[in-house]
Amino acid sequence: MCFTPHLEVDPRRRHLDWFVRVNGKILPMEDDYWLECYFRELEEARQAFSGAGLRIKAGLEVGFERGAEAAIERVVTGYPFDFVLGSIHCLDHLAISSRQECPAYFTRRDPGTLAEDYFGALRSAVESGLFDCIGHLDLYKRYGYEFFGREINDLHLGRVEDIFRTMARQGTGLEVNTSGRRRCLAEFHPSRDILLLAKKAGIKIFTVGSDAHKKSELGYCTREAAQLLSELGLRTSVFASRRPAFL
Numbered sequence: 687m688c689f690t691p692h693l694e695v696d697p698r699r700r701h702l703d704w705f706v707r708v709n710g711k712i713l714p715m716e717d718d719y720w721l722e723c724y725f726r727e728l729e730e731a732r733q734a735f736s737g738a739g740l741r742i743k744a745g746l747e748v749g750f751e752r753g754a755e756a757a758i759e760r761v762v763t764g765y766p767f768d769f770v771l772g773s774i775h776c777l778d779h780l781a782i783s784s785r786q787e788c789p790a791y792f793t794r795r796d797p798g799t800l801a802e803d804y805f806g807a808l809r810s811a812v813e814s815g816l817f818d819c820i821g822h823l824d825l826y827k828r829y830g831y832e833f834f835g836r837e838i839n840d841l842h843l844g845r846v847e848d849i850f851r852t853m854a855r856q857g858t859g860l861e862v863n864t865s866g867r868r869r870c871l872a873e874f875h876p877s878r879d880i881l882l883l884a885k886k887a888g889i890k891i892f893t894v895g896s897d898a899h900k901k902s903e904l905g906y907c908t909r910e911a912a913q914l915l916s917e918l919g920l921r922t923s924v925f926a927s928r929r930p931a932f933l
């Protein structure tokens with residue numbers, strides 16, 4: 687079991703999302719105290735479950751922002767993480783992952799602009815080499831569908847293939863994130879057709895994640911996600927000390 691709390695690094699959103707809850711208190715994220723607490727709590731959990739055959743891993747999900755590479759690198763190399771996931775949550779400093787915030791982005795852009803913004807940011811995230819794996823690749827579908835309809839399903843075409851070839855070359859993995867199914871989407875993130883493009887490009891490392899934000903969501907549909915990978919002729923990997931191994 688690997689936890690992946692968020693790290694937010696966009697200075698323009700410092701007042702919005704640079705916060706973390708520790709022992710019921712909201713603390714500022716730029717102070718590393720929360721990371722010290724995180725690693726201490728993981729160690730306590732490892733000891734508590736040591737006889738239960740459960741391996742507890744230290745992960746992190748970074749909300750990637752161009753220009754913040756040094757800040758990300760400081761954290762991901764400064765602590766003994768098992769797994770670092772890189773995700774795009776914000777475009778033009780607006781969270782397309784948030785129901786409240788996303789209309790500010792989607793109502794003032796067309797699908798072509800979304801595609802350029804998203805895949806441009808994704809390319810930078812991949813080329814930074816900071817991440818073991820890319821999280822919920824087609825997240826823009828979550829709320830974008832309401833604004834752009836079915837056109838959203840093809841935005842990756844002609845844009846993602848070359849990024850996938852870079853990922854394959856570097857050994858960067860791709861996460862199958864089950865949260866789409868909790869939010870009434872028919873598919874996981876990314877969808878089956880995108881996973882097939884990843885396979886075609888030569889990506890070999892795939893992880894599954896439930897994106898749980900509460901206990902009841904922990905591990906949601908991860909068996910089905912692993913099953914889907916197997917149907918597509920792909921294998922599920924897990925990470926330890928930032929190195930992948932097939933499950």
Ligand SMILES: [Zn+2]
Pocket residue numbers: 747773775821822
């Ligand atoms: Zn995320």
